[in-house]
Amino acid sequence: MYKSVLDIPGEVDAVVIAIPARFVQQVVEDCVAKQVKAVIVESGGFAEIGGEGKVMQEKLIKTIEGSNTRIMGPNCIGILSPMDGIDTIFIPRDRVGRPSLGPISFCTQSGALGSAVLDAFNHAGDGAWFSRFASYGNASDINESDLLEYFGNDKKTEIILAHLEGFKDGRRFMELAKQITPKKPVVVLKTNRTSLGAKASESHSASVAANDEVVSSLLKQHGVIRVNEFQELIRIAKVLRYQPLPMGRRVGIVTDGGGFAVSASDAVEKQGLKLGQLEPSTINTLKAKFPPWYISSNPLDLTGTVTAEEFIFGLEQFCFDPNIDIIVMIIIPSAPQFEVFEFLYHLSNFMVKVKPMHPESAKKTIFATTLGGEESDIIEAKLNKLDIPSYSTPDKGLEIAKYLVEYREFLNRHMVDEEREAC
Amino acid sequence: MNTENFSIGIWSMRKGRPANMNSEEFLYDIIKQKRQPLEVECYKFFEEEGFKFLPYYYATTIEEMQEIIDKMMDDRQNKYVFQVMSPRILHKSDFKAVILNVKAEEAMETFVNLKEKFANLGFEGVLIVPMAQDGVELIVGSTYDDTFGYITIFGIGGVFVEVLRDVSFGKSPLTKGDAKFLIDAINSQDLLNGPRGLPKLDRSAMEDFLVQFSKISCKYKNIIKEIDLNPVRITPQGIFPLDARIVFHSERC
Known part of the structure; x- marks a missing residue:
């Protein structure tokens, strides 16, 4: 224990101050004398309370003027x-x-x-x-x-x-x-x-x-x-x-719940994104595989008779389609033939062994919403391990997708842009 | 400010720009007179900066008006807007100092009436601009923000700018990419794409316009605080500012 920073032998890199505001000034003065580079003032009671606190903060800043000491804070947690x-x-x-x-x-x-x-x-x-x-x-x-x-x-x-x-x-x-x-x-x-x-x-x-x-x-x-x-x-x-940044605004929705396909489509429009038009070959592949009551387009509605394997097949086809940038999975695990562990097995296989290898699927941004009880927790835990973000509703995910798309558009603009002049 | 015997060194159409004055000296000359620039002076200033306006005339005397009428007679179908220029009239429509749809044969009468009516209100001259073809109106502006410095504004213009508030902002000066962003960022994209048979915005030309415009405040940062080009009309021949206003830093006036 030392009474003052000045009593510490040798150099001191950083000092954390967490004492009542009225004592801080003296310690900062000591830090300047000791040539401490970094001072973190965690104490509150400065400019944020106005009046006298503001004056005390101004005095602190005056104290470090011309020195090599920098202050983080005051009124911070560290x-x-x-x-x-x-x-x-x-x-x-x-x-x-x-x-x-x-x-x-x-x-x-x-x-x-x-x-x-x-x-x-x-x-x-x-x-x-x-x-x-x-x-x-x-x-x-x-x-x-x-x-x-x-x-x-x-x-x-x-x-x-x-x-x-x-x-x-x-x-x-x-x-x-x-x-x-x-x-x-x-x-x-x-x-x-x-x-x-x-x-x-x-x-x-x-x-x-x-x-x-x-x-x-x-x-x-x-x-x-x-x-x-x-x-x-x-x-x-x-x-x-x-996840990779989306290449564009085109969203694909894969779900076993038609109602959620509709509400997610609404959210796509609300965010200024659009539903991607699947390639005819993708639609043919889907139709060849699925029973006629599945809606083999975008959104892909796999209905309540979906199996885990079918869900992943649909996801794969969306990943390979060049007209899709962002894929939203809306998983409702309550479908009677949907085996959660089979789903996770196939999903993990796809995410690890297939998706990154194929130039088209590697570009896709995928996120998921799982709606249900106990199974949802199991699925979400695995999604997290597979680095697939999951959100409580597709709308929340699509809000995030919009931010990412705007960032992508900035990067595209920036790549071909000139340097800005000074003003 | 004593405006009773106010004499303004306006660049008249006849005399042209004083050969010994560059744009900066011209602005300082107005500042010396302790006033903000007139619209016709803003036109001249922007022309010097490379912006195009619809061909316009400026008449201060009956003789000048007569010369202009001779030119107007070349195309008698054209109609014109007559606007009184006076340092004492900031909002021209409030003073009924704007007359629309004037034909060449009515020009002299209109001019004389305006000259008499505003004789005691600092009349300097009449700015005569052809009535522009229908088209969507934009605003291109610049203002000084205490936090970020000069910013450029783009959006849907006209008299309802403040009501619609469909505008975007960018730190000046803009790059071409920034300009694209500003155009893409407004909500009413359909208005830019030629609604109801109106001319469509040439986006690339608009980007160049914005880039060029955004440099002006920086170039004259010691003088200019705010600029409005409102409206800027989208026409089949291109983008034309129909109104221009420059506001100097207050400590200058």
Whole structure:
């Protein structure tokens, strides 16, 4: 135990401060004197409470001016970097689980949202999730743009997620995004949508440029995927991890429930996606295989007499059809002849041995919805192992599909685009 | 602002642009007069920047009007819009300072009436523009956003811009890919594809237009705060701005 940072012999790389706000100033001064590079102020009671807190935060920032010390926070929950064994999150593991090491990095302005996301990912099943996590709180010094830049350059980060309540430096954020999004997907949950309203203005242009719509449009322009709620961060991360990005907007629906085929078709249209037109040869293959009461088109309705083998046969044909980009499986395991374990056996065979080998099927994005009781849990567990994301409804999956399609369209635009001039 | 004895160094159609003034000096000259630019000055400015308008005339005196009428007589079927230019009239329709469907033979009478009516309201001249063919109206605009800097706006234009709000935004200047994104991002795609026999938007030409437009605010960033080209009409001959407005940074005026 040391009374002060200054008493510690040798160099100190990072200091985590988690003491009442009024004592923080002295510790930060000591850190500057000690030439500590990174200071994480987890304490609350600064700018977020206004008044005196704001003054204290300004004083902290003055303290590090001209030094090599950088501050994360105040009012944050800390950072996590499992591969380095770093975990400064003050909430114990039994309250907030730490997801296993993986390709995703996440920065968040809100500590509460950050801990909820960590816990939710930890709960989201097996597999690789997080490489870095940073809660940056009041963004007094290190802000969203710094973290975006860091994640952009970080070799361990393949997918970037961020929660923002505002932009400290919007111009820099967009410029960085434009550099990073062609290489790594960036997903942003930007809350705090209400603007002060349209400003009184002399031009139409200024009066329609309400803040949140500008944010949405600019994020898309720079290839950033903007999601609307916290759950969507988790849903989209599931696809981005292992599924290929869709090549286009054409959806195929494979199901044994006609009613769900109809509602999923509605959702396809609502999201601005479209149902792919199957090749005549695909339709012939399906018709040759299936009894006449199956609807051998898109959506493929395999009805209540479906067998597990038939379901997989249908899925395969959709995967081989060049007019389909995204496949939605809606599995209703209650069909009497549908054997769950037979289904899982065939599915696993297909996903591991067939799909990746065939140039057409390898491109398809697949996700699933399983509707039912106990069997659903068994199926979902296996889907998760096969890296097929599952969503509670097809609509939720199709919302995510739309984000992915827009990102693909950005990449297509970017490939042939010129460099942007400075302004 | 004293506008009673206000004299404006407008580039008249007859005199043409002052040879010793580039676009930037021209804008600064208006700023010196402590006012925002008139529409006809915006036309001139955009022409210098490479934008095309429907062929228009500008008359400040009866003599100039007579010369213009001689040209108008070449095609007597054409009808024109007469708009009073005055630094004191910001919203021309509020002042009934816009007359539609004027034929060549009615031109002099219309001009004289407007000159008399607005003599005490800072009358500078009349901008005369041919009535444009029917077509979907767009808005192309630019504004300065405190968070992101200059942004370019594209969307469905006309007087109901704020009601329809079918617009998209991009950080300026735009690349060609950005411009494509802005066009694809609006909801009313059917309006761009030539509804009810109206001309269809040439998307590639629109992209070039947006790219070129988006550079202007950056080029004149010390001067220009907002720009409206509203409406920009889709015609069989191409895309033409029918109205142009430039707003300077407030500290400039």
